[in-house]
Amino acid sequence: MAEVLEKEAFVLPENIVDRGSHYCPGCHHGIAHRLVAECLSELGLVDETICVSSIGCSVFIYNYIDMDTIEAPHGRAPAVVTGVKRARPDKFVFSYQGDGDLASIGLAESVHCANRGEKVSIVFVNNTVYGMTGGQMAPTTMIGQKTTTCPGGRCEDREGSPMKMAELMASLGGTAFSARVATNNMKNIVSAKRAIMKAFRCQTEGHGFGFVELLSACPTNWRMTPVAANERVEKEMIPYFPLGTYKDFE
């Protein structure tokens, strides 16, 4: 009898919707979605999850992951997540937010949600720019990085320095887990998944607020090829935004 020599190399997680992507080529939101979907599925959470989607390119996360979802106003996802979790403490609740969303307009909501120790998880995608609105400066934009609202490059004297959210969140009493990972290469993606798993377990095991920051690429607004964008994550972002776990419940 002939041996089966072929094995399926690419299998979609059960909760990923098989459809065309609206993200730009080389965008890391797609990778982050897949990691979130895999973690939800491996932890058996899909059926009891309520997702809070935010403003920005990722508002459409609900088009790709099959789960109950509510859309929050720009930056307010941590407050919406709080309301959802308080109303349904028995459900798994998480938000998925960009840097403009979480670190700028919604900074107060983010800090206070963490500080209260809400038993929720936040997946934070840091691509150092406002993607959806066409590449304006974000609180995480790096010194010297050109955006449409700092065309000469971000200047520390004028615009301040890029905010380090994983460290800031770790400093708050209510945070039980905070880590920064990157999605620019296989090795980093594997650790990114491990961190998301842990941020999710932080909630399911009752430890409290879990936060994971993903350093991600926005080739379109960085005006780079996907390959160059991945290199930028490695060479420019990681040295300023060090990868690692800043607070852990274990």
Added chain:
Amino acid sequence: MSSARDGERIFIKGNEAVAHGALAAGCRCYFGYPITPQNDIPELLSSLIPAAGGQFVQAESEVAAANMLLGAASCGVRAFTSSSSPGISLMQEAISYMAGSQLPGVIVNMVRGGPGLGDIGPSQGDYFQAVKGGGHGDYRLFVLAPATCQEAYDFMIEAFHLAFKYRNPVMVLGDAILGQMKEPVTTWTPAAGDPLYHDDTEGAEWRLEGKGERPARLLKSLYLEEGALATHNRMLVAKHESMEQDARAEEFLCDDAELIVAAFGSIGRIVKSTVRNLRAKGHKVGLFRPITLFPFPTKQIDALAAQGKRFLTIEHNTGQMVDDVRLAVRHHADSAFFGCMPGDLPSPEDFVEPILNVLEGK
């Protein structure tokens, strides 16, 4: 209402009546941020709600409180927030999203003087904000205006019912007078069979709870596909129009009145005393007190206009509801206006001269 209203009779403030009424309505979550003159509401609920097995959160801002309400409402639980004027302004973003996403929640505004920081005294300056939308986009809130502590209690029960009936945010619009005055209130809880009875399966067909075996649900206000927002907004308009069936007003001595004073909330109650006093002196005046400010009781007041009545609108502002009165009676009559300013606490005597002036055609 079929429930016997034979509960305990307690002596409480209007703000406290709001809190007790919410609990009787089956409210499980409260989110708020301190602001005078409504602080008794969060202060009381911080112990009552947890004791009833619910959740109390003092949010970091009104922006956050209203968005927490949005989140809880998306789960189909009964939740509310309360504030006063400047705080309500901050809540408008979430209120607009709730209207767009068709979420049922209750917002209490104990209005104080504005604009800006204004003062902490009573005012009705937020009428426009409450009934014309307030936040961005084309939407309406269902707005109830209590005039007594008993109504503050009763209308909270009704507000939750209406919020779920229409899947729309409902505002209870009081003011500093109502919030701070104390009077006896008969407590009651709607019993099974009462239309206002709270059934735990409410919202079961749309609420978020994890998809389980069914297809995933999505609550949103974003409609980008061509024509999708137009369809959505047409549906919202039809919903707002259908609220008309629940429009309501109190008519006091209107039948044989020559002049009818339109006034709502606390001012409506003060005018009622003026009307009573003027009647004792033989003046044919009456009171029309809209209880629902949106939907406005247009048919009811227009029916009075058709009988040839004249109108005067009295408000604790520079003239807001008078626009709706004029619109409602326009085929038959007009309305004069008398406004008092925030900071003034009007007494029934203050309205005698303005009413007699209009009655005597001065």
